[in-house]
Amino acid sequence: MQKLRMGIVGCGRISDCHFEAIKNNNETMEIAAVCDINPTNLQKAQQKTGANPYTNIDDMLKFEKLNCVSICTPNGFHYENARKVLKAGINVIVEKPLTLCLKEGKKLISLAKKKGKHVFLIHQNRFNPTIQCVKKALDAGSFGKIYMITSNVFWYRDDDYYKNPAWHGSKKIDGGAFITQASHYTDIMNWFAKSSLKSIYTLGKTRERKIETEDCGSTIIEWKNNTIGNLNLSVLTYNENYEGSITIIGEKGLVKIGGVALNKILDWKFEGDVEQFCDVSYDVDSVYGKGHTPYYKSIAETLIDGKPFLISEKEAISSLTLLCGIVDSMDKGKKITY
Numbered sequence: 001m002q003k004l005r006m007g008i009v010g011c012g013r014i015s016d017c018h019f020e021a022i023k024n025n026n027e028t029m030e031i032a033a034v035c036d037i038n039p040t041n042l043q044k045a046q047q048k049t050g051a052n053p054y055t056n057i058d059d060m061l062k063f064e065k066l067n068c069v070s071i072c073t074p075n076g077f078h079y080e081n082a083r084k085v086l087k088a089g090i091n092v093i094v095e096k097p098l099t100l101c102l103k104e105g106k107k108l109i110s111l112a113k114k115k116g117k118h119v120f121l122i123h124q125n126r127f128n129p130t131i132q133c134v135k136k137a138l139d140a141g142s143f144g145k146i147y148m149i150t151s152n153v154f155w156y157r158d159d160d161y162y163k164n165p166a167w168h169g170s171k172k173i174d175g176g177a178f179i180t181q182a183s184h185y186t187d188i189m190n191w192f193a194k195s196s197l198k199s200i201y202t203l204g205k206t207r208e209r210k211i212e213t214e215d216c217g218s219t220i221i222e223w224k225n226n227t228i229g230n231l232n233l234s235v236l237t238y239n240e241n242y243e244g245s246i247t248i249i250g251e252k253g254l255v256k257i258g259g260v261a262l263n264k265i266l267d268w269k270f271e272g273d274v275e276q277f278c279d280v281s282y283d284v285d286s287v288y289g290k291g292h293t294p295y296y297k298s299i300a301e302t303l304i305d306g307k308p309f310l311i312s313e314k315e316a317i318s319s320l321t322l323l324c325g326i327v328d329s330m331d332k333g334k335k336i337t338y
């Protein structure tokens, strides 16, 4: 079987997770090309992967025969780069967030449809054994009615984080802490809620950092099935990443997931249904977790065997609708209703 030829655009901090995940799936895929506008980052990536290096995406798409390209550039550049990949008739993987604007996200999905290609949005934590286990319990109806889904993202990002690279904290390229720090959490809350959005109200403030976007905030989400969600966010938590958790409060059970990358089941309480508990907590090395490897495995299964992908294009848009709604409510200072 011919291996999938993969390209990576943007070889900064997260790209190592992509290199490693592709290596871990080397029976089905290989890194054929790497691209970065920064020559130092490009050279490092070329040395790590042995792939053909490009300083611009247009040349990479022109000279390489690729099956799939991963966009790992800063958030505000996702749309333009992903659009180029799809226009070239190639499947695209996009790091979170899909785009910074819902309209652009929808345009990518319709372009992919037109070209008969996939858009794979990266929310690697969906593949965590912890998240999979809770999702199974939700789908089996073990919680009964879901009353609330709450999340705390209490992280620490100092002034240096916002100086280097310069796109951190910019409205146009970063989009803010809800988008950059909280989007894995909002994605999973939305996935767990299993309903469409009814309303969102967000309050966000820039209390301390010298940035254009929020460093603290809180959002209240209402889904059409009456589930209430709330997410509290701060990047000013004293000196450390203190908590990143999701708690589900159901009629017949309560589960709290935490750890550095949603890798620990912290509480699991069900009415008599204890046998559903799976001891799936594990350790991670960083906030990026270990989800990129199963994520790429699943991409190979979709591209080679035609299996449906865990985050369908419809779900990618649903996730982005929530994220953009949170920011829209904060920017307008009013409740958004759907």
Ligand SMILES: NC(=O)c1ccc[n+]([C@@H]2O[C@H](COP(=O)([O-])OP(=O)(O)OC[C@H]3O[C@@H](n4cnc5c(N)ncnc54)[C@H](O)[C@@H]3O)[C@@H](O)[C@H]2O)c1
Binding pocket: 009, 010, 011, 012, 013, 014, 015, 035, 036, 037, 038, 041, 056, 057, 072, 073, 074, 075, 077, 081, 095, 096, 097, 122, 123, 124, 165, 180, 287, 288
């Ligand atoms: N899934 C996760 O858990 C996770 C974690 C961190 C970052 N991310 C996402 O990954 C993306 C990259 O984040 P990062 O922390 O690696 O950023 P980074 O700034 O470290 O790296 C971005 C790289 O993209 C390059 N670049 C910029 N414009 C380019 C272009 N037009 N063509 C080619 N290269 C270009 C830059 O030179 C840089 O090397 C962001 O969207 C971020 O939100 C996801």
